Amino acid sequence: MIKQILHDHIIEALDKLKYVHDKDFTVEIPNNTEFGDYSTNAAMVLSKTNKMAPKDMATALIKELKKNKNFKKIEIAGPGFINFFLAPGFYHQVAWDIYEQDLEFGKSEHGKEEKILLEFVSANPTGPLNIVSARAAAFGDTLYRIMKYVGYAPAREFYINDAGNQVDILAESLELRLREIQGEKIGDFPYEAYHGEYVKQLAQKLNSTEGVRIFMMTEKDRIDHLKEFALSELLEMQRSSLEKFGVVFEGWVSEKTLRMEGVVEEVLSYLTEADCTYEKDDAIWFCSTKYGDDKDRVLMKSDGSITYFVPDLAYHLTKIQRGYTQLIDIFGPDHHGYVPRLKAAFKALNYDDNMLEIIFLQQVNLFESGERVKMSKRAGKIVTMDDLVSVVGKDAARYFFIARKANAHLNFDLELALKRNNENPVYYCQYAHARICSILKKAKKDKLMPKAFKADMMTKLTKPEELAIIQKIADLPEMLVAIADYREPHRLANYVEELAAMLHKYYAKYQISNPKSKDISQARLLLIDAVRKIFVISFELMGISTPEKM
RNA sequence: GCGCCAGUAGCUCAGUAGGAUAGAGCAGCAGCCUUCUAAGCUGCGGGUCAGGGGUUCGAAUCCCUUCUGGCGUGCCA
Numbered sequence: 191m192i193k194q195i196l197h198d199h200i201i202e203a204l205d206k207l208k209y210v211h212d213k214d215f216t217v218e219i220p221n222n223t224e225f226g227d228y229s230t231n232a233a234m235v236l237s238k239t240n241k242m243a244p245k246d247m248a249t250a251l252i253k254e255l256k257k258n259k260n261f262k263k264i265e266i267a268g269p270g271f272i273n274f275f276l277a278p279g280f281y282h283q284v285a286w287d288i289y290e291q292d293l294e295f296g297k298s299e300h301g302k303e304e305k306i307l308l309e310f311v312s313a314n315p316t317g318p319l320n321i322v323s324a325r326a327a328a329f330g331d332t333l334y335r336i337m338k339y340v341g342y343a344p345a346r347e348f349y350i351n352d353a354g355n356q357v358d359i360l361a362e363s364l365e366l367r368l369r370e371i372q373g374e375k376i377g378d379f380p381y382e383a384y385h386g387e388y389v390k391q392l393a394q395k396l397n398s399t400e401g402v403r404i405f406m407m408t409e410k411d412r413i414d415h416l417k418e419f420a421l422s423e424l425l426e427m428q429r430s431s432l433e434k435f436g437v438v439f440e441g442w443v444s445e446k447t448l449r450m451e452g453v454v455e456e457v458l459s460y461l462t463e464a465d466c467t468y469e470k471d472d473a474i475w476f477c478s479t480k481y482g483d484d485k486d487r488v489l490m491k492s493d494g495s496i497t498y499f500v501p502d503l504a505y506h507l508t509k510i511q512r513g514y515t516q517l518i519d520i521f522g523p524d525h526h527g528y529v530p531r532l533k534a535a536f537k538a539l540n541y542d543d544n545m546l547e548i549i550f551l552q553q554v555n556l557f558e559s560g561e562r563v564k565m566s567k568r569a570g571k572i573v574t575m576d577d578l579v580s581v582v583g584k585d586a587a588r589y590f591f592i593a594r595k596a597n598a599h600l601n602f603d604l605e606l607a608l609k610r611n612n613e614n615p616v617y618y619c620q621y622a623h624a625r626i627c628s629i630l631k632k633a634k635k636d637k638l639m640p641k642a643f644k645a646d647m648m649t650k651l652t653k654p655e656e657l658a659i660i661q662k663i664a665d666l667p668e669m670l671v672a673i674a675d676y677r678e679p680h681r682l683a684n685y686v687e688e689l690a691a692m693l694h695k696y697y698a699k700y701q702i703s704n705p706k707s708k709d710i711s712q713a714r715l716l717l718i719d720a721v722r723k724i725f726v727i728s729f730e731l732m733g734i735s736t737p738e739k740m
Numbered sequence: 741g742c743g744c745c746a747g748u749a750g751c752u753c754a755g756u757a758g759g760a761u762a763g764a765g766c767a768g769c770a771g772c773c774u775u776c777u778a779a780g781c782u783g784c785g786g787g788u789c790a791g792g793g794g795u796u797c798g799a800a801u802c803c804c805u806u807c808u809g810g811c812g813u814g815c816c817a
Contacts, residue, residue, distance in 0.1 A: 193756095218756065221763080231759065234797075244797080268760055269797050314817065356817060473815055484743070484813075491815040498817050526744045527812045552745070553810075594753075597745055599810070601752070606766090611779050613766060621779050629776050636776085665756090672756070684754060687764080698772090698781040740779065 192228065192284060192664045193217045195260075196274060200232050203254040209240050209247070219661065226265065226273030227661060234270040244270030278657060282648035285660045289643065289720045293727055296667040301342030301674065307509045308334050310520035311432065312349040315424045316360045317386055319431050320565070321554045322522050324575040325600065328591035328733070329551060330520045331437040332679040335731045340674045345514075347441040349505055352421050353449055354498055360384055360424075361416040367393035368404060368416075392423055431575050435584055436733040443508075445501045453504035454496055458489060466538045481534035499528075503535050510541065518677070520549045520596075549677055552599045554591075559605065582607040585734045589616040592732055593683035615687055620737055622690035623725040625697060626718045627738040633703040633715050643716045650713035655696050659717060662689055663724045670731075679732075686728045693721055 196217045204211045215232035233248035240247060248266045255264055255272075263275035288295050310330030313323045330346065337344040351357070363383040366376050367390050379385060396404065396419055404412055425442075432438070448454070458474070461467050466477045472492035476499075479486050489500050509517050521528075529548050536543040556563040556573055565573060579587050586607040593615065594600045612618050633639045640647070651657070666685070673681050696702075702714040729736045 216756085216759085218759080220760075221755090222760070225760065229760090234759085271760070316817095351817065354817060471815085475815095488815045493815080495815085497815065502817090523745080523811055525812085525817090528817090529744090550745070550811095598753085599746075603752080606752090609779090612781095614779085615765075617779055618765090621777085625777060625780080632776050669756075676757075680754085681756080684764090687754095691764080694780055695782095697776080698778095701776065703776050740777080 191287070191667050192276075192661065193219075193668050196228055196230070199255060199258060199260070200230060200251070203251050204232070204236070206254055207250055209236060209251075211236055212239055219665070220273070225267060225271065226263075227276045227657075228274045229267075230272050230274075231270075233272060237270065248272050276657075278652060279649075281657050281660045282645075282651060284664050285651070285717065285720055286645040286648055288660075288663055289716060289723070293723060295723060296670050296727060297339055297341075298667060298671065299341040300671050301337060301340050303341065303343045304516065305514045306337060306342050306344040306516045306518060307347060307512075307514040308337075308344055308518050308520065309347045309349060309509075311428075311437075312351070313428065314351050314356050315421050315428065316356050316384060317424065318388060319428050319575040321556065321573055321575060321578055321602070322551070324435065324578060324587060325551055325554050325591040326520050326522070327432055327435055327437045327575070328588045329549075329596060329679060332588075332592050332682070332732050333518075333674070333677055335733065336670055336679060336682065337674045339731060340671050342674065345440040346438070347443055347509075348439045349502070350425065350442060350444045350446075351498070352425075352444050353446040353501065357417055357421065358413075360389075360420050361413050363389050364393055364396070364416050364420050365412070368397060371397045372402065372405075388424075388427075392420055395423070431579075435575065435579055436588065443505060445505070448501050448504055448508070453508065454500050457500055457504045457507065460539055461489070461535070464538050464540075476531070476535065476538075478531045478534035478538075481537040483530040483534045487531045499531060503532065506532065506536075506546065507539075510545070515545065516547060517545055518547045518549060520551060523550060523553045526550055547677075549596050551596050554600045554602055557601055557603045557605075563604075585620070586614070586616045588733050589619075589683060592679050595678060595680045615683075616734070617740075618694075619686050619690040619725070620729075620734075621740055622693045623722060623729070623736050624738055624740040626693065626722040626725070629697075629702055630715065630719060630722070633711065636703065636705055638703050638705060638708060638711045639715060640712050643712070643719070647709075647713050647716050650710050651717055653700065655692070655699065656714075656717060659689075659692050659696065659721060662692060663721060666724060666727070682728055682732060686725070686732075689721065689724060689728075693718070 200215070200217070201211065211232075213235050215230055215235040217228055217230045220226060220229045233251060234244045237244040237247050245266060248270045252264045252266060252272060255261065260277055260280040261274055262277045265273045265275075267273050308330050310326045311319070311323050313319055319327075334344050334346050359382060366379065366383065370376050371393055396416075404415065407415060429442075458467070461476055466480060467489065468475050468477060473488050474490040475486045476489050477486050487499060488497050490496055506517060533543040533546060536546055556565075563573060582590075582604065590602055590607055591600070606614055607616070608614075610617055630639070651660070669681060669685055673679055700714070702718060703711050705711075726736050
């Protein structure tokens, strides 16, 4: 919030001096405290258009800005930076503001209720969710929460691929396991089939309820029945895993349903009308190369069935029809070859392909005792999302997934996630919050807590650490906006870690609650209570709990 | 071959969208609990930001190029 206030002050001064400000300048917290509490590059950025030397412009700006009593000192430095040193009174006022805004602090209308659709996880309903899905879930959900907090109107959706080839294979795998249970010799289990234990368990369940009746159906009915059974079981499994992880979707969109609604034919006809389909080798192709793709793509295979692309495109078009103006897809690392054809289709159908935004999450490697845990979905050797959550807990899992930026590989150290000391950032941060709660509780017992905090109690906060903490918490609103706009939730995890470090250090250096000096204690209690609120807000945005005692 | 992503301290990673002397945690070493939670804190060492060019007041950040690693390059999804 301070950055915004300073930015406003600078704009005011620029207007008063009749300087043009056509370019964006920044207000930053310099990494070296000698350069002030905040600094701006305004004079350097705007000097050219105003035909002035940066230093002259800075000097004039400073003269104007000095009229404001929020500043203790303003300096010109280097090639034209303006460095601000803030008056303690200004910090106190800001801190009081934050305190009063309570758990609403940082909320804004920045997003102007823009409808944004976040599609993530969208795993095949052919097995339990794996850890890449878990990463996607943590990332997408956190982004959703933050976007909503800063005024966007986002929605979370899960696209169910319940109509393709993979589902056929799933049904076949299930049938084989069922025959096996009923005593048939099935020989080698096919390579392509799903080898996971869960298929056997599904077969057991089906066998116990329906047994041999399955094989009295016609083949078509049997396959359909097996598909339906497996899909509903596995979808429920996935839904429940996600819920346990704190992730709830506004929408679950079924490919099968879309197909039944005829959208596939619609899309084919749109593309044909737009004159970008042709027939070759008994298949129907989309000439995506006209719109930037590497090669043309098949829409309808020579056997008359449709490729994955067509209903998926149809699904994306329904998002637009439902009024979303920005479509964010969060994909796994193995899908980037898919994007050009989607974008090409948008262009071919005269939609702005910038509406479609793809975020790629890189792969997750699990490490145990320094060894990489190898996984193979086909062979059924996977560590599932449920496994992970039950071992390390929801909090640690979500934190570890959020704390890395999307397009970097993530090494997940299982032992580290389980550690209960300062090596483990989750505990480090949660402990900072618990520590505050504990101090507040103790203060109440010692009768040091005032009935109600008042703004003028702040004036006792004079230590540099105290002002630095205020500076840090005041930064939350701008940071959340940046996180939403740049789609980078990992920055919230970093922020919380930094704030936790400041709190722990402050605690170690100063006695916060001290019966010998009531005034200072109250000021400090007020400050840490404000910090506590920041932790509550931040953790809630990450979907991580805030224990009051640890 | 082509495309996408990555390469920052011994390890895991940040680096506020071009800013000032590149930061944290871990690991290593040395310290701190009759006092609000030691799940914490303090100090010390550690760098050719993969290499090389360029753009400008200024580059880890932008452009070109080389190298290394991951992934993709199906009428799979």
